[in-house]
Amino acid sequence: MSEALDSLRQEVRDWLAIHAPKDWRGQSTSEAAFLELQRSWFATLAKAGYAVPHWPENWPGGGRSLAQQKVIYEEFARADTPRLLLSFMSTYHAASTLFEWGSEEQKQRYIPRILEGEIWCQGFSEPGAGSDLAALRTRAERKGDVYVVNGQKLWSTMGQFADQCLLLVRTSSEGVKQAGLTYLLLDLKAPGVTARPIHQIHGDEEFAEIFLDNVEIPVADRLGEEGQGWAVAQSTLSSERGLTLLELSARMRGALWRIGDLIRANGRGEDAGVLRDFGRLASKVDATCAVADQFLANRIAGEERVGDASIVKLAYSRTLREFTSLGLRIGGLEAQYHAPITFGGGMETGNWMADFMNSYAWTIAGGSDEVQRNIIAERLLGMPREPKNWFVKEGAA
């Protein structure tokens, strides 16, 4: 088994030596260059069968074991290849949700197009529905064979470049708020759709807001039944909170050398305090990788419990904050001088202040750390839920 893995590692290494983009960090400083690099690198990976190792085996490029996936991600991180940010939502969120909820016809229509480079984004959050996602108000009214949709979505990763959108809408206001939700697949080229990028604190624009003005979506593009949207959305969120983190935690482990290099470059290589902090971080990164592995093994064995994915996400987000924070600290004054960001450079680019600020994307997006803590305490550990009644101090509202 481990011999087979060693030979896979060698195979990936040999392949990367020929195909991995060289010096791309220096070049990926404009949006156009970023898009070009992301598209060509994805196409190269798809052709070689390395784009979607986490997919099931009946799809091209899929069927890799957990151990094989880890080897592939670690080698990609070691070779410092661009992270597939543009197609991230397509190959994980969209694909996982389609595999679980899509009809045969929907799968055959959408999955192959993902491998051809079609870009998906997610339209869940709204200005009034962040942590309280189920309170969303984007309205879909059924008229014959279509839904007519009106509303606004926020925090759609890569939304300004996407072709398709996983859209969660309200089809009913009756009963509990979760029961009135429906899951639709939106073609972003449809009339009435406007997407605008959101400028983030580190200078990048990885998210967009999407405005929907009388947008028509065919009923055939609904995933699950009307009113089943919340359940379908859990499948998307579970993919985000657990599945993606095998790759991201392997990448974090593969990027530890950046901090090692920084320690050496700043003459701190014999500073016991710094070495301890680095060693402690390395163990945390190891533990994060181990918990992501364990999550996926349990998921494959059909033993995933509600809240397991939240543990993985919380472990990852806090460790990423510590990782970037240590880099920022050792980087000293030099890290405070502005340096152009690398678009699509991943979570650990070595531009420490930018990386540190970007780490908030993982403690807030995809369900904030606070939401994950609620889920872990209430759903996994069975502690009582918040009481419903509350009041606001007079004059505060």
Next chain:
Amino acid sequence: MSMTRAELQDAAAKAFDGNLTPDAAHSWNLIADMGWLMMAVPEEQGGLGLGRAAAGVIHQALGRTLVAGPAIAQMLVIEALSAAGGQDELLGRAMAGEVMTASLADGLSAVPDADRASHVLQVEAGIISLLPVGDLAFTARTTWDGTRRLFDVDAGDAAGIVLATGDAATALASRLSALRSVALAADCLGGADAALAMSIDYLETRRQFDRPLALFQALKHRVADMKTALVAAEALFWARASDTAADAVTMGAMKAHAAGVYRLIAEEAIQLHGGIGLTMEHPCHLFLKRATLNAVLGGDGDHWEEARGRQAMTA
């Protein structure tokens, strides 16, 4: 492994049924009768051949109910006798429960239950030997952790049965260090799990302001952080325990990580229990004391984290 981890966990949980600090002598007989001391020894030497991961299950169970006794030290002696080869008679006696002990720190300090032992293992640079207690002097060192009985042993110029010398001794010392880290980490994780469960129970039962404390989000979030840290540390533990290639530094860093999580949970347990957690009659303090002792035994966090940092510098 002929017995799955889950089966072994069940058996261990049944043997120590959740009552904290069970009687030491009774516990020791139970440990020997269940065959736990022969768990990691290869079958051709009369053991069960279940490896380190199985030993991990046992030490988790012992940590969970704060079992007293020299089980970790005994496992080290058994590992040394097994590795030395040709010591089947002594090995058989040790596996059957005749107490043979070893240091859980450096030199011959922090040796559990030396006064009840027939032999003490001595690990020195280039030579590892088993010393009969008749030739030794020992001083009891009372620890804050009342579940352990530690002694400083003075070997004088006593000579014992040589188990390994030269490169073989260096390799064996490294194996013993790794095994000690695994056992201590397992003890930490078992204790942390019990302390966390106890705290959650308390928060659900204790009422203030006309509601259970468990309703307060400020407390729930702390519990969620403790649970996350514990699950991640457990995942790391199982990954390492079944990795036969892991070296002493990798295992030591894993132990330091587990000890850190135990200490966090034990500290939080007292705070979350409030006033009752401060009292000797409530068991909260037992976890805190064992957690802080575990943190320094087998090399402390500063030692292993620095070593892991140096290792990561060259990775």
